[in-house]
Amino acid sequence: MQSWFTLELNGSPWRLRGLAVNTSLLHALKQRGQMGALVRTDGDQGGVLVMMRDEDRQGRAVFRSIDAGRVPLLSLSGREVWTREGLQKAFPHHPLWALTEDYSYVETHPVRLDNLLMLLFEYSHLSEQQRGSCFADSFISRTADYVGVRKMFAEVSEWQGLSEVEGCGDLADLQYVDEQKNRFFRPSTIVDLFELKRQSQSAKVLAGGMDWQYGGQIELPMAEVFLSPEGIGELRVLTREESHWEIGAALSLTEILDTLGGEYPSLGKVLQHYSTGPVRNRATLGGQLSSDLGRTDLAPVLLALDARVRLVSEGGARDLTLDRFYGKEGERTLRANEIIKSVSLPRNTEQMFRVRDCDTRLCDSYKVAARRVACQSMITAAFAVELDEQRRVLRAVFAYGSLKKSRPLLAVKAAAALKGRVWDQQAVVAVLRDLDEEVALLAGLEAKDDRRVWVSTLLQKFCHQHPQGQKANAELDLDQLGDEGEDKMDQVFASE
Ligand SMILES: Cc1cc2nc3c(=O)[nH]c(=O)nc-3n(C[C@H](O)[C@H](O)[C@H](O)COP(=O)(O)OP(=O)(O)OC[C@H]3O[C@@H](n4cnc5c(N)ncnc54)[C@H](O)[C@@H]3O)c2cc1C
Numbered sequence: 099m100q101s102w103f104t105l106e107l108n109g110s111p112w113r114l115r116g117l118a119v120n121t122s123l124l125h126a127l128k129q130r131g132q133m134g135a136l137v138r139t140d141g142d143q144g145g146v147l148v149m150m151r152d153e154d155r156q157g158r159a160v161f162r163s164i165d166a167g168r169v170p171l172l173s174l175s176g177r178e179v180w181t182r183e184g185l186q187k188a189f190p191h192h193p194l195w196a197l198t199e200d201y202s203y204v205e206t207h208p209v210r211l212d213n214l215l216m217l218l219f220e221y222s223h224l225s226e227q228q229r230g231s232c233f234a235d236s237f238i239s240r241t242a243d244y245v246g247v248r249k250m251f252a253e254v255s256e257w258q259g260l261s262e263v264e265g266c267g268d269l270a271d272l273q274y275v276d277e278q279k280n281r282f283f284r285p286s287t288i289v290d291l292f293e294l295k296r297q298s299q300s301a302k303v304l305a306g307g308m309d310w311q312y313g314g315q316i317e318l319p320m321a322e323v324f325l326s327p328e329g330i331g332e333l334r335v336l337t338r339e340e341s342h343w344e345i346g347a348a349l350s351l352t353e354i355l356d357t358l359g360g361e362y363p364s365l366g367k368v369l370q371h372y373s374t375g376p377v378r379n380r381a382t383l384g385g386q387l388s389s390d391l392g393r394t395d396l397a398p399v400l401l402a403l404d405a406r407v408r409l410v411s412e413g414g415a416r417d418l419t420l421d422r423f424y425g426k427e428g429e430r431t432l433r434a435n436e437i438i439k440s441v442s443l444p445r446n447t448e449q450m451f452r453v454r455d456c457d458t459r460l461c462d463s464y465k466v467a468a469r470r471v472a473c474q475s476m477i478t479a480a481f482a483v484e485l486d487e488q489r490r491v492l493r494a495v496f497a498y499g500s501l502k503k504s505r506p507l508l509a510v511k512a513a514a515a516l517k518g519r520v521w522d523q524q525a526v527v528a529v530l531r532d533l534d535e536e537v538a539l540l541a542g543l544e545a546k547d548d549r550r551v552w553v554s555t556l557l558q559k560f561c562h563q564h565p566q567g568q569k570a571n572a573e574l575d576l577d578q579l580g581d582e583g584e585d586k587m588d589q590v591f592a593s594e
Contacts, residue, residue, distance in 0.1 A: 099273050099274070099275045099281070100272075100273060100274055100275070101115060101116055101274070101275055101276070101277075102114060102115040102116075102274075103172065103175040103176075103272060103274055104175065104176070105171075105174050105175055105176060105177050105178070105179060106177070106178040106179065107130075107132070107179050107180075107181075107184065108179075108180055108181060108183070108184025108185075108187065108188065109178075109180075109184065109188050112130075114126065114171070116276065116277050117171065117172075117276060118276045118277070118278065118280065119170075119172055119274065119276050119280045119281065119282040119321075119324055120170065120280075120321075120324075121170070121171045121172075122166065122167055122168065122169060122170060122171060123148065123164075123166040123167075123169045123170075123171045123174060123179070124146055124166035124167040124169075125171075126171050127148075127166060127181070132181055133146065133166070133181070145165030145166070145167050145168060145213070145376065146165060146166045146167050146209060146213070147163045147164065147165060147166070147212065147213040147216040147217065147376055148163070148164060148166045148179055148180060148181050148182075148216065149161045149162070149163055149164075149179065149180040149181075149185060149216055149219065149220065150162050150163075150164050150174065150177055150178065150179055150180075150379075151177070151178040151179075151180070152177075152379075154228070154353070154356060155336060155353060155356065155357055158225075159223075160220075160223060160224065160228075161180070161219060161220050161223050162220060162352065162376075162379040163213075163216045163217055163219075163220045163236075163375060163376045163379060164376050164379055164380055165376045165377070165380075168307060168308060168310075168377075168380070169307060169380060170282075170304060170307050170324070172272070172274060172282040172284075172324070172326075173284070173304070173307065173326050173328060175269075175272050175274070175284070176269050176270050176272070177269070181212075182212040182215050182216060185215075185216075185219060192219070192222075193257060194215060194218055194219055194222065194254070197218075197250060197253060197254070198211075198215065201246050201249070201250050203243060203246060204242055204243045204246035204247055204250065205239060205241060205242045205243070205247075206241060207239065207241050210237075210239040210241065210242065213237065213238075213239075214237050214239070214242070214247065214250075217233070217234075217236050217237050217375065217376075218250060218251065218254050220375065221233050221251060221254055221255070222254045222257045227356070227360070228356050229255065230355070230359075230370050233251065233375060234247060234248055234251040235374070235470055235471040235472075236374035236375035236376065236471065236472075237374075238374065238471075238472050268286075268329070268331075269284065269286075269328055269329040270284075270286075270329070271284060271285060271286050271290075271329065272284035272326075272329075279322075280321070280322050280323070280324075281298075281322070281323045281324070282323075282324045282326070283323070283324070283325050283326065284325075284326040284328060284329045285325070285329065285330065286329045286330060286331070287330060287331075287332070288330055288332050288333070288410065288437075288439070291325055291327065291330060291437070292411070292412045292435075294323070294325055295325065295435070296412070298322065298323040299434075300321065300322050300323060301321075301322075301323040301324075301325050302321040302323065302324055302325065303325050303326075303327060303384075303388075303437060304321075304324040304325065304326055305326070305327055305328070305347075305348060305381075305382040305384055305385040306350065306380035306381040306382045306385050307380065308377060308380060308381045308385060309385060309389050327347070327348040327382075327384070327437070328348060330348060332346070332439065333346045333347050333348035333349075333384070333437075333439060333440070334346045334348050334349055335440065336349060336353065336354070336357055336358075338445075339445075340445075340447070340449075341444060341445060341447065341449070341450065342442045342443055342444045342445055343358060343361075343442065343443045343445065344440050344441075344442050345358070345383060345440055345441045345442070345443065346383075346439070346440050347382060347383050347384030347387075347437070347438040347439055347440055347441070348382050348383075348384060349382060349383055350378065350379055350380060350381065350382055351369055351372060351377075351378040351379075351381050351382070351383065351386070351396075352375070352378045352379045354369065354383060355369040355370065355378065358443070361445070362403060362443065362461075363462075364399050364402065364403070364461045364462050364463040364480060365396075365399050365400075365403065365443075365463070367462075367463055368395055368396060368399045368463045368465065368478070368480075369396075371395075371465050371470060371471055372395055372396070373471065373472055374471055374472050377472075383396075383438075383441060384437070384438040387407065387423070387438055387441070388432060388438060394478075394499050394500070394505070394506055395465060395475055395478050395499060395500070397420065397424070397497070397499050397505070397506035398463065398478050398479055398480035398497035398498055398499040398506050399463040399480040399497075400420050400441065400443075401420050401421060401480065401495060401497035401506060401508060402461055402463065402480035402481060402482040402495045402497050403443050403444070403461065403480075403482070404419075404443075404444050404482075404495075405419075405420045405441050405442065405443050406418065406419055406420065406441070406442045407419075407420055407423040407438060407440075407441055408438070408439045408440045408441070408442065409423075409431075409432060409433075409436045409437070409438055409439065410436065410437060410439040411433065411435045411436040411437075412435065413435070415439065417442075418431065420441075421508055424504075424505035424506065425505070427502075427504060427505070446459055454484060454492065454493070455486065455492065456484040456485065456486065456492055456493075457485055457486050457487045457489075458484070458485045458489075458566070459482065459483070459484050459485070460481075460482065460483045460484075460485070460521075460560075460564040461480070461481065461482040461483075462480070462481060462560050462563065462564060463478070463479065463480040463481075464478065464479045464480070464556045464559065464560070465477075465478045466478070466552050466556070474500075475499070475500045476500060476548075476549060476552070477498060477499070477500050477501060477549045477552045477553070477556075478498065478499035478500050479496075479497065479498050479499070479552075479553075479556040479557070479560075480495075480497045481494070481495065481496055481497070481556075481557060481560045482494065482495040483495075483516075483521060483564075485521055488520070489520050489521050489522075489566075490518055490519065490520055490521070491516045491517050491518065491519055491520075491521055491525070492517070493513075493517070494513040494514075494516045494517070495508070495513060496508065496509040496512055496513045496533065496557065497509075498537060498541075498553065501537065501540075501541035501543065501549060502540070502541045502542070507537060507540045507541055509533050509536045509537050509540070510536075511532060511536050512529045512532045512533035512536050512537075515528075515529045515532055516529050521561070521565070522561070522565065523558065523561055523562070526557055526558055526561045527558075530554045530557070530558075533553060533554060533557065534550055534553055534554055537550070537553045538550055538553075
C-alpha cells in the first residue's frame with residue numbers, strides 16, 4: 099500500500115503524497131497555483147477543461163479534454179495531463195495560438211477561452227472519422243460569438259494531427275491509502291477486483307466518476323474504498339465477432355462512438371448528442387447503465403438494438419436482456435457482489451436476417467431537449483422495425499427514456515399491435531392511441547403532460563424518415579447522411 103502517487107503535469111513529473119482519495123484534479127491544481135481560485139466547477143456550464151494524453155483503439159496518440167472539476171485525481175495516476183499554459187509552452191509552434199489571435203473576439207472570458215482552446219487542440223489531433231459532426235457544440239459559453247467559434251473549428255479541421263506524439267500504454271496497478279485510511283485501488287484483473295470487493299463490503303466501483311454529485315464543492319464524495327476498473331483489460335474489450343460486438347463496460351463513450359458509430363448510426367447519433375466531448379471522454383458504458391441519476395440516454399437505443407448485458411461475480415456470469423437488467427420498478431438486478439462486464443450488440447448480418455425471416459430492418463433514435471447538447475433530455479426514444487419482403491412488420495421495438503427515473507420503458511403492446519401490418523403512416527396512426535395509453539400508464543404521465551405528445555410524434559417521425567429499410571448490415575440514418583439523405587428521401591416519396 100502506498101501513500102503517494104505520480105502523474106505528469108505539463109510534461110514534468112508531479113508527485114503527490116497524503117492526498118484524500120476523493121480529491122479532484124481541479125482542487126489539486128488550485129492548491130498548486132496552477133488554476134485561479136475563481137474558476138467555476140459547474141460541469142453544466144462547461145467546467146474547467148484540461149487535456150489528458152490517451153490512446154485510441156488503434157494505439158494512436160490522442161488528446162482528450164476532461165473536466166478537471168469532475169475527475170478524481172487518483173484516477174489519473176500514471177497519466178499525462180496538460181493545462182492550456184502547459185500545452186502552449188510544449189507546442190509553441192502549434193498553429194492554434196496564431197489562430198487565437200485572428201479570432202480574439204470570439205471569447206473574452208479567460209476560463210472559457212482556455213476551454214475553447216482545449217477543445218480545438220483535441221479536435222485538431224483527431225482523425226476525420228473521430229471528429230464527428232457536432233464537436234463544436236461541446237463548447238459551452240454564454241459569452242462566446244458562436245459564428246466565430248464555428249469558423250475556428252472549420253479552420254482547424256484542415257490541419258493534420260501530431261504524428262510525433264506516442265500513445266500512453268497500459269495503466270499500472272495502484273494501491274493507495276490516504277491519511278484517513280480511505281483507499282483507492284486500480285487493479286489490473288477482474289479477479290483482483292473481486293478480491294478487493296470481498297475484503298471491503300463498502301467498496302465502490304468508480305469508473306468515470308461523472309455521477310458523483312458534489313454541488314459545487316471541489317472534493318468529490320467520499321467512500322472508504324474506491325475501485326477503479328480503468329486498468330482492467332477484460333472490461334475494456336471492444337471486439338467484433340461474426341454475430342455481435344462485445345463492448346467492455348469500462349470503455350468511455352468516446353471510444354464506443356469512434357468504433358461503433360458507423361456500424362450502428364442510431365447509436366452514433368445518441369452518443370454525438372450525449373452531453374459534451376469532455377463528459378463522453380470520461381463517462382463509461384458500465385457507469386451509464388448503473389447510473390442512478392435517472393439520465394439514461396443510451397438505454398432506449400440499446401433496447402432497440404437488442405443489447406444484452408453480461409454481469410459477472412466470483413460465482414460466475416449471467417447474460418440478461420437489457421429489459422431484464424433494468425428489472426421491475428424499485429428492483430435492483432445488479433447484485434452487490436456483481437459488476438457489469440460488457441454489453442453485446444447483435445450485428446445485422448445476412449445470417450441474422452435469414453434466421454429471423456427478415457428482409458429489412460429500420461432503426462433510429464431521437465432526443466428531445468431544450469438544447470442540442472449538454473442538456474437533460476425531456477424524452478428520448480428509439481425504434482426498431484423488422485419487415486418481410488412485402489414490407490409487413492415482423493417485429494417492432496418502441497423504447498423510451500427519461501420518462502421514469504429508474505428505467506427506460508418498452509411499449510410492448512403497441513409494438514405487438516403493429517405486427518402483420520404493412521409499414522406505413524396508416525399503420526402507425528392505427529397504434530398511436532394504444533401507444534399513448536400504454537406509455538402514460540407505464541410512466542405515470544398525467545393527461546396534460548407535454549411529453550405525451552412526443553411519445554406519438556416521435557414514432558410518426560421515425561416512420562416518415564424511414565419508409566423503407568436497408569438490407570443486411572446497414573441502417574438508414576438521414577441525420578448522418580445530411581443534405582444527401584434529405585434528397586434521397588424526396589426521391590423515395592416521389593417514387594411512391
Ligand atoms: C455534466 C454531465 C452531463 C451529463 N449528461 C448526460 C446526458 O446527456 N445523458 C445521459 O444519459 N447522462 C448524462 N450524464 C450522466 C452521466 O454521464 C452518466 O451517469 C455516466 O455515464 C456515468 O458514467 P461513469 O463512468 O462516470 O460512472 P461513475 O460515476 O463512475 O459510476 C456511476 C455508478 O455506476 C457504478 N458502476 C460504474 N461502472 C460499473 C460497472 N462496470 N459495474 C457495476 N457498477 C458500475 C458506480 O459504482 C456508480 O454507482 C451527465 C453527467 C454529467 C456530470
